[in-house]
Amino acid sequence: MTAEWTPMRWPAAWKSLSSFDLVRGTAVNCLILDKGGDLAAVAARAAEAGFEVIDPGSQPPGIKTVKGLWPGIRLSRSGSNDVTAGPTGEPWVDSNGWRVRLAQALNPSVNIWVDAMPQNARLSPEAYVIAIADSAAPGGRWIISLDDKLAAGLLDHEPQAVETWRRLNAAARFFGSRKGWADYVPEAVLGVVSDFATLQSEEVLNLVARSNQQFRIILKTAAGNSAFEGLRALIYPDVEPPSPATRERILVFVRQGGLLIAGPTWGDAPGSTAASADHPRYALRTLGKGTLAIAKENLNDPYLLANDAVMLMSHRYELLRLWNSGAVSTYYSAAPSQDRGLVQIIFFARSGASSAAVRIVGPFRKAHLLTIDRNDPSAVPFELQKGAIEVHLPAVSQYAAIELAI
Amino acid sequence: MHSCHTRREWLAKTAAAVSGGYRASASKLLAAKAPATSVAVARCKDYGPELLPTLGRMFDQIGGLGRLVKGKTVAIKINLTGAPTYRVGYLRLEDTHYTHPRVIAATVHLMSQAGARRIRLLESPWSTADPVEEYMLQANWEPRDILSAGANVEFENTNYLGKAKKYSRLVVPYGGLMFPAFDLNHSYEDCDVFVSIAKMKEHATAGVTLSMKNCFGITPATIYGTGAGIDEPSILPKGGRTTVHAGNRQPSKSAPPEIDSKSPRQDTYRVPRTIVDLVSARPIHLAIVDGIKTMTGGEGPWIREKLTGVNPGILVAGTNCVNTDAVAMGLMGFDPMADRGTPPFERCDSTLRLAEDVGLGTRDLKRIEVIGTPIKDAMFDFAAIRRERRAAAIARI
Numbered sequence: 001m002t003a004e005w006t007p008m009r010w011p012a013a014w015k016s017l018s019s020f021d022l023v024r025g026t027a028v029n030c031l032i033l034d035k036g037g038d039l040a041a042v043a044a045r046a047a048e049a050g051f052e053v054i055d056p057g058s059q060p061p062g063i064k065t066v067k068g069l070w071p072g073i074r075l076s077r078s079g080s081n082d083v084t085a086g087p088t089g090e091p092w093v094d095s096n097g098w099r100v101r102l103a104q105a106l107n108p109s110v111n112i113w114v115d116a117m118p119q120n121a122r123l124s125p126e127a128y129v130i131a132i133a134d135s136a137a138p139g140g141r142w143i144i145s146l147d148d149k150l151a152a153g154l155l156d157h158e159p160q161a162v163e164t165w166r167r168l169n170a171a172a173r174f175f176g177s178r179k180g181w182a183d184y185v186p187e188a189v190l191g192v193v194s195d196f197a198t199l200q201s202e203e204v205l206n207l208v209a210r211s212n213q214q215f216r217i218i219l220k221t222a223a224g225n226s227a228f229e230g231l232r233a234l235i236y237p238d239v240e241p242p243s244p245a246t247r248e249r250i251l252v253f254v255r256q257g258g259l260l261i262a263g264p265t266w267g268d269a270p271g272s273t274a275a276s277a278d279h280p281r282y283a284l285r286t287l288g289k290g291t292l293a294i295a296k297e298n299l300n301d302p303y304l305l306a307n308d309a310v311m312l313m314s315h316r317y318e319l320l321r322l323w324n325s326g327a328v329s330t331y332y333s334a335a336p337s338q339d340r341g342l343v344q345i346i347f348f349a350r351s352g353a354s355s356a357a358v359r360i361v362g363p364f365r366k367a368h369l370l371t372i373d374r375n376d377p378s379a380v381p382f383e384l385q386k387g388a389i390e391v392h393l394p395a396v397s398q399y400a401a402i403e404l405a406i
Numbered sequence: 407m408h409s410c411h412t413r414r415e416w417l418a419k420t421a422a423a424v425s426g427g428y429r430a431s432a433s434k435l436l437a438a439k440a441p442a443t444s445v446a447v448a449r450c451k452d453y454g455p456e457l458l459p460t461l462g463r464m465f466d467q468i469g470g471l472g473r474l475v476k477g478k479t480v481a482i483k484i485n486l487t488g489a490p491t492y493r494v495g496y497l498r499l500e501d502t503h504y505t506h507p508r509v510i511a512a513t514v515h516l517m518s519q520a521g522a523r524r525i526r527l528l529e530s531p532w533s534t535a536d537p538v539e540e541y542m543l544q545a546n547w548e549p550r551d552i553l554s555a556g557a558n559v560e561f562e563n564t565n566y567l568g569k570a571k572k573y574s575r576l577v578v579p580y581g582g583l584m585f586p587a588f589d590l591n592h593s594y595e596d597c598d599v600f601v602s603i604a605k606m607k608e609h610a611t612a613g614v615t616l617s618m619k620n621c622f623g624i625t626p627a628t629i630y631g632t633g634a635g636i637d638e639p640s641i642l643p644k645g646g647r648t649t650v651h652a653g654n655r656q657p658s659k660s661a662p663p664e665i666d667s668k669s670p671r672q673d674t675y676r677v678p679r680t681i682v683d684l685v686s687a688r689p690i691h692l693a694i695v696d697g698i699k700t701m702t703g704g705e706g707p708w709i710r711e712k713l714t715g716v717n718p719g720i721l722v723a724g725t726n727c728v729n730t731d732a733v734a735m736g737l738m739g740f741d742p743m744a745d746r747g748t749p750p751f752e753r754c755d756s757t758l759r760l761a762e763d764v765g766l767g768t769r770d771l772k773r774i775e776v777i778g779t780p781i782k783d784a785m786f787d788f789a790a791i792r793r794e795r796r797a798a799a800i801a802r803i
Contacts, residue, residue, distance in 0.1 A: 311536055315543035323493045324707075355495045359546060381496075390546075392496045 004179070005030040005052060005063075006172045007113055008144035010039065011151035017041045022154050022165075024049060027172035028144060032056055064107045065143070068096035068116035071134040072127060073327055073348050093327045093348050098209040100140035101186070102196060105217040112140035118147040125167040126350045126398050129372060132168065133399040136175035137331045137344040139182060144172065167372075171399070174372045184333035184342055187362075188216035189317050190309060191227070191234045193242070193250065195220050200302060204237045207306035214319045214332045220246055225253075233259040233313040237299055241267050255288030261309055262292070263299040281308060321359040328353075332360065341404035343391075352397040359390040364404035367391045371400050436765030442773040444468055445724035445733040449779050450698050451717070453508040457698075461512050464723045465520075467777040474599055474691060474725075476521035481528055481597035484510055485604050485620045488706040489532045490545035497715045499545045502701040505603045507547050509696045509721075511555040513603060518556025525556055528593050530565035530623045533631075535642045538563050564591035565643040566628045573629070573639065573661070576687040580764050582665055583679035584650075588687055589629050589639070589661035599691045602727065606697030606720065606734055608788060609705045611651070611677045613750035614740065616731040617693030618757055621684045622677065625650065629658045650680050674754035682760045685727055693730035695722040697737065702791045712795050718786030728767025729774045731758055736781045739789030742769040749789055 008023065010033035020042050023031070030052040035043040043053045054060050074092045096114045103112040114135040120127075135142040146154070153161025190213050194201040208215050218227045218234075223246045228234065234250060236242065242250065251270065254260050261282070271287030281304070282293040293312050299305050315321075320330050320343065327348040334341045341364050347353045367389060368377035380402065381392045391402050446464035450456055465471045485505045493499055500506040514525050531541040538561035539549040553559050562568050570592035577587040594600070604620035612619050625647055628634055632645025635658045649655055653671040656663045670676070697720035703713040720737055724730030732742035735758070741748070746755050758769040768774065771781070 311540060315540050321544065321546060323491050323496075325491070355493070357493070357496055 004176065005111070005141065006144070006176050007032060007054070007141060009033075009056070009146075010042070011146050011148075013148065013151045013155065014042075015039075017045060019155060020045050020049075023051075026165075026169045027176055028169070030054065032143065062110050063113055064103050064110045065113045065115050066096075066099050066103045068099055068114040068135070068142075069094040070116050070119045070127075070131070071095050071348075072130050091327050091348075093210065093329070095206075095209065095329050095346075096134050096140075096142075097138045097329050097331065097346075098202075098205040100135055100138045101217055102202065102205055104139060105219060106196065114140055114142045115145075116142065117145050121147060122149040123147050123164075124350060125164040126352075128164060128168040129171045129398040130346060130348060132171040132175065133344075133346045133372075134329065136171075137329070137346060137399075138186075141175075144168065171372050174370075174375060177375075181333070181342060184335055184340075186214065186216060187319055187332040187334050187341070188214045188230065189232045189319050190214070190313060191216045191218045191231045193218045193220060193223055193234055193236050193246070194238050195240075198238070200300065201237045203302040204235060204305055207302045208235070208309065209329065211306050211310050212318075212320060212322065212328065212330050213306075213310060213313075214330070223249055225249055228253045228258065231258065232317045233261065233309060235305065235309055236260060236262040236266060237302070237305065239263060239265050239298065241265055251287065254290035254292060257289035259291045259293060259313055261295070261305070261312060263295045264297065266294055269294045279312075282312070319361045323357045325353050325356045325358070330358075334362070338363070339406050343402040343404070345400050345402075347396065347398050347400070352395065353393070354395040356393045356396065356400075357390060358393070358402070359385065359388050360402070360404065361388045362404065363387075363406050364389050366405040368403045369393065369400060370403060371396055373397065377403055433763040433765075437762045437768075440728065440762050440765050440768040441726055442768045442770070442775075443724060443726040443729050444775040444777050445722060445726075445730050447733060447737065447776055447778045447781065447784055448721045449719050449784055450721050451719040453506050453698060457508055458512045458515065460721060461509070461694075461723070462516050464721060464778065465516060468723060468725055471517055471520035471522075474520075475517050477523050478598035479524040479526065479596065480517055480522045480599045480601060481526045481593055482510070482513065482601040482603055483528050483620055483624060485615075485623070486529045486531055486538075486541060486545070487615075487623065488708060490541055492707050494701055494707045494713050494715060497701075500547070501699040502713075502715050503605060503607060503706045504545065505605050505696050506698065507542070507552055509694070509698070510603060511552045513601070513694060514552060514555040514559055518559070522556070522558075522599075524558040525560075526593055526597065527552065527559065527561045528564045528591070528624070529561075530591075530626060530643070531563060533565075533627065533644055533646070535563060535566045537561060562591065562593050564593055564624060565626050565631075566591070566641070567626070567639065568592065570596075573626070575662070578683045578687045580686065582683045582686075583760065583764070584664055584669070584676060585662060585680060585683050586665055587662045588625060588684065589657075590624055590688070591626055594624055594688045600688060601692040601694065602690045603694045603696065606695050606700050606718065606722070606738065607705045608702065608738075608750055608792065610709050610711075611673050611754060612681065612757055613752075613754050614731070614735055614738065614757075615705050616695050616734045617690060617727045618681050618685050618731055618761060621688065621690065622647070622650075622681050624684060624688060629661045634658050635660075650676060652676075678755040678757040678760055681757050682764060682766070685761065686764060686766060690727040691725060693722075693724050693727040695720075695730065695734045697722065697734065697786070702788055703795065712799075714791075716786065716791075718784075720784050720786060726767040728758055728761045728769055732767075732769040732771060733774060733776055733781065735769075736771055737785050739785055739787035742771060749792060 007030040008028040271285040274284035274286045277284045285292040329346040331344040369380035383390045446467040494502040542549045573589040574595035602617040609615040627643030628639040651673040703711040735742040
């Protein structure tokens, strides 16, 4: 069982054996359906055709399924198409990328599937592309789950449904064929150190991801010195103080020039009051070459914490800087040899983005673009800057990947 | 040559013109006597090495910086309109709608050399209380380049209370066209010299945006913004200045309300008048317009017209904001004497006319001495581009 599987939940409306023909030859190679009962014949036909067939509710070995939200810009609960604003007035985006990354950190040797059911009666092709890319960009897989109208429309060979299905499959195939990316390691500037045992610490990840900071998930139990390598800052969101050993490793990180953001239960804050100590929510202390930012009150607002982290660390150190992108999720990773990089961007607007640009910090001097529509890497205009490359994207739909080389 | 009056001078000179039917005739009188000063114009093709000496020469032409800033605290309102993540195509923000950082740095450097005691760079960035430096970093600027251009240079975000304990109330000397006074970040009061560095642009609501329109952004969104508090200012700014644009609500009750809440609610009426009130309450001592690289079609990438980055290669500077903006309009190919109905004021009132009417300065180019490059030699014809753009838009319909 590997990430090669592209799983799909068998639609309830597909009762006949002939409906198996709808998935034959597509990107789907793993079906979740009831092997007994009415679908026994379908299950047998699928197994015969080389599909993996899994009973609903079972957890196959090598796979961890996480419950997710339907990804995208959240619409108003009123049922209208009004967009719900986030705390900044920016549209609120639901994304499962952070869930995939957290599940990967907690379960390092398994593949992550995201179970997120469609929320609307009929979804656009773009919504399905986002659902696929949102889980696949960080290395997971969305369990393809069709809305009722799409499932019915496919049975009737309705053109709109067929087109949605085609685009959904193109997206799934795109990620299925990018096996080399699995070896890439996330680039990060900010680490979140926690046991992730609380919703609060999980929500910090969600909101750090929403701020488009490139982050590293660091389990307390694995917070060795190398875990902090290359980072500028750490967030310690837990109320429970760290063990003496973890605490000392974090303080070493600070002494070497890092920033720690922690709550008041962190414990004693060594060092001296920082020259720029005037912050409404944090007591700032200088320790060695670094800074401790200890919150004056408990860190119970993950949104505020995530944004404070960006500002305390400064936009100066952000690895990706975007223009004209609209609401996005971003993933920046690099080959272990550091001679190749990969920036994946999911554009949540249905219209995608035009004239979007991204500045990528790193040693890279060559860039190529991949999109789901154009499977092969194509040249993309870029501008070299000091320590960075700024890539100018053509009009793109929901997903773009920039392959970088030195 | 320094002709923008202090608030106290204004109060003394215009107190009689505040109320009743006397106001109209007083306005005409004030307009006729509105100050006329020299305005420096220079060609400067880019933001390279020629920028600093060009600006220095221009400042000398209008009387020298030393006379204005020596030993003084200088506040400079720069123009960083719109979010820093929003560009016109792939063009850098400073090449279209933000005041270029090198113009800011060069001005800071020259002021520091001229003996300015302290230089404070002010802006009310879009919907945030974050430091201006962080806003600049998102625009891909290096704020240290500006901070290191002179001694005692600092930034302040004026979109909220900022570093002070209370807002400063600045009164409109003649009583106001829209507002009698404004509650502003302390930085606009705690300065001896106030400078507006604008970008040379058209503007969807006000026709043009030059040194006066730049000061629309001195109003804190905590009081005048979409998310302003009802009774008291909000802690953090949120959204744009719809209170002023649309008049759909009053500022926070802690601040002076509009003079006449039944006045027209059209932004094309309200914005020009509010600008004139603002630059009267907070007089501009030095107006600088960056027209080296800019854009046609509007003030920022959110405008739904054909937007084009252009390189007029022009700098304008003067000590009277109305005179300076009049010359800048002339350089853009527009007639600064134009009124509502005539480009670029097809659908709005002329801020320049309103400013002239209250006696801030003349817009009559015949009364303004242009030093340096004559207007006809430096003109970049925004007006012709506007005509062509709009004709093409009509043809498409």
